[in-house]
Amino acid sequence: MLTVKSGLTHLGRYVQLMGRVLTQPDRWRMFYKQYISEMFQLGYNSIGLVLIISFFIGAVICLQIKLNIQSPWMPRMVVGYTTREIMLLEFSSSIMCLILAGKVGSNIASELGTMRITQQIDALDIMGVNSANYLILPKIAGLMTIMPVLVTLSVFSGIMGAYATSLMGTTTVPELDEGFRYQFNQWFFWCGMIKAVVYAFIITSVSAYKGYTVEGGSVEVGKASTDAVVSSSILVLFADIFLTQILT
Amino acid sequence: MIEVKHLYKSFDDKEVLKDINATFNNGQVNLIIGQSGSGKTVLIKNIVGLLTPTSGNILYDGRDFVTLTKKERVMLRREMGMIFQSAALFDSLTVLENVMFPLDMFSDKPYEDRVKRAQHCLARVNLEGTDKKLPAELSGGMQKRVAIARAIALEPKYLFCDEPNSGLDPKTSIVIDELIAGITHEDKITTIVNTHDMNSVMGIGENITFICEGRAEWQGSNKEIMDATNKPLEDFIFASDILRQAKITYDNEKKKKGLSPDPSL
Numbered sequence: 001m002l003t004v005k006s007g008l009t010h011l012g013r014y015v016q017l018m019g020r021v022l023t024q025p026d027r028w029r030m031f032y033k034q035y036i037s038e039m040f041q042l043g044y045n046s047i048g049l050v051l052i053i054s055f056f057i058g059a060v061i062c063l064q065i066k067l068n069i070q071s072p073w074m075p076r077m078v079v080g081y082t083t084r085e086i087m088l089l090e091f092s093s094s095i096m097c098l099i100l101a102g103k104v105g106s107n108i109a110s111e112l113g114t115m116r117i118t119q120q121i122d123a124l125d126i127m128g129v130n131s132a133n134y135l136i137l138p139k140i141a142g143l144m145t146i147m148p149v150l151v152t153l154s155v156f157s158g159i160m161g162a163y164a165t166s167l168m169g170t171t172t173v174p175e176l177d178e179g180f181r182y183q184f185n186q187w188f189f190w191c192g193m194i195k196a197v198v199y200a201f202i203i204t205s206v207s208a209y210k211g212y213t214v215e216g217g218s219v220e221v222g223k224a225s226t227d228a229v230v231s232s233s234i235l236v237l238f239a240d241i242f243l244t245q246i247l248t
Numbered sequence: 249m250i251e252v253k254h255l256y257k258s259f260d261d262k263e264v265l266k267d268i269n270a271t272f273n274n275g276q277v278n279l280i281i282g283q284s285g286s287g288k289t290v291l292i293k294n295i296v297g298l299l300t301p302t303s304g305n306i307l308y309d310g311r312d313f314v315t316l317t318k319k320e321r322v323m324l325r326r327e328m329g330m331i332f333q334s335a336a337l338f339d340s341l342t343v344l345e346n347v348m349f350p351l352d353m354f355s356d357k358p359y360e361d362r363v364k365r366a367q368h369c370l371a372r373v374n375l376e377g378t379d380k381k382l383p384a385e386l387s388g389g390m391q392k393r394v395a396i397a398r399a400i401a402l403e404p405k406y407l408f409c410d411e412p413n414s415g416l417d418p419k420t421s422i423v424i425d426e427l428i429a430g431i432t433h434e435d436k437i438t439t440i441v442n443t444h445d446m447n448s449v450m451g452i453g454e455n456i457t458f459i460c461e462g463r464a465e466w467q468g469s470n471k472e473i474m475d476a477t478n479k480p481l482e483d484f485i486f487a488s489d490i491l492r493q494a495k496i497t498y499d500n501e502k503k504k505k506g507l508s509p510d511p512s513l
Contacts, residue, residue, distance in 0.1 A: 027353050119336040126296055126408075127350050128325035 034138035043146025058158030080179020092154035093192035109228035112211030113221035147200035255304030282459035329399030344379035389420035
């Protein structure tokens with residue numbers, strides 16, 4: 001009963017905060033400045049992580065499919081085909097976003113939490129600035145813009161990883177080529193983009209809520225940072241089920 | 249002028265402010281003093297609107313902050329400047345960007361004019377040449393001065409300082425006090441300083457409100473404080489041996505001159 005009440009309280013406070021966030025910025029030039037900065041900080045700085053993880057996961061998926069699924073009864077192109085579908089439908093859009101929830105979510109929650117406990121948010125409020133809008137909206141807009149780019153890079157890097165396995169002699173480039181091109185459904189790519197945008201909103205808004213509402217000191221900021229990652233990851237997984245059901 | 253009338257503030261069942269009545273004058277340094285936990289910070293947070301009073305009125309030149317609409321409050325807040333105990337500078341911005349922030353947010357002046365104004369404010373707090381530094385590279389006293397520069401950038405009508413001398417050495421505290429007093433007098437600002445620093449009380453306290461256990465016990469100037477007969481105020485002000493001795497000397501001198509000393513000591 002207490003958990004339900006606490007959950008509803010958080011939901012109400014989250015909706016209230018989003019009501020303050022999703023309004024017109026006080027000053028557009030300040031918003032654009034922050035928006036570009038957040039895209040760089042949250043997105044550009046994650047490109048390396050996305051490329052490395054996706055490359056190796058692409059390679060590993062390819063190897064696993066080859067070792068466990070392929071048999072004389074299966075067409076040779078099935079390795080490339082399955083790798084492409086896994087990368088496109090689930091890994092790059094959902095699992096990559098889960099990994100980014102850890103990096104980006106903790107970053108946002110700890111930044112805002114520290115600003116709260118050092119009274120920087122109070123300073124904004126006293127100036128008459130809508131602090132929630134000024135601090136959170138550029139983060140949401142920035143990650144929602146850059147996330148589809150990260151997902152596209154992830155798919156590309158995963159496929160490069162799969163090609164790299166041909167160097168080990170596990171598969172051949174023509175076999176993979178055939179699989180990657182086999183019955184390609186463009187809609188699956190757009191599903192990944194839609195998922196990426198939704199997850200970007202969940203990760204930034206939930207993490208920002210956790211950080212913005214911190215009360216106390218450094219221990220609470222650490223806790224908020226952990227809570228942000230846990231809550232946004234769980235919500236991304238929930239959203240994955242619904243979006244997969246709706247979109248495919 | 250800011251007037252606080254019958255202000256109450258409770259947190260759950262705990263009543264922190266009890267029927268506070270106080271007047272803070274224009275062009276003067278108004279101090280709120282009291283022991284730690286007496287309700288000073290809660291009072292200043294209610295005055296600036298970071299907390300909502302349980303009941304009572306806060307009048308900014310006749311405008312009741314409690315009953316203003318959201319939009320009117322935002323407009324009124326643009327007439328306020330605040331210096332926090334921790335300076336509350338934006339970590340990711342340079343000194344110049346910190347001071348320019350309120351100008352970037354609310355001024356329609358061209359960029360060059362905004363830079364000039366910010367540099368003028370920094371010069372006023374004797375911080376020329378620190379434009380490109382980050383707050384983390386500054387000392388505590390310098391951070392407070394940057395906070396003062398940021399607070400006055402938009403030429404506020406009301407300036408609030410929450411324990412501006414906290415964590416500073418006595419010499420730097422005097423510099424900060426003099427800056428606050430100077431700016432208040434030159435710009436005719438209504439300044440409210442929340443402090444328990446006795447140097448500030450004696451040095452710049454033109455209008456002092458003493459808070460004890462959530463009540464406004466006494467109001468007067470630093471000149472009147474030596475003659476005050478309020479017991480909690482005396483216990484607070486003359487708690488240290490040095491100040492107690494100074495009070496005894498003061499009373500003895502008065503006695504010699506034929507004036508009656510304070511009977512409570």
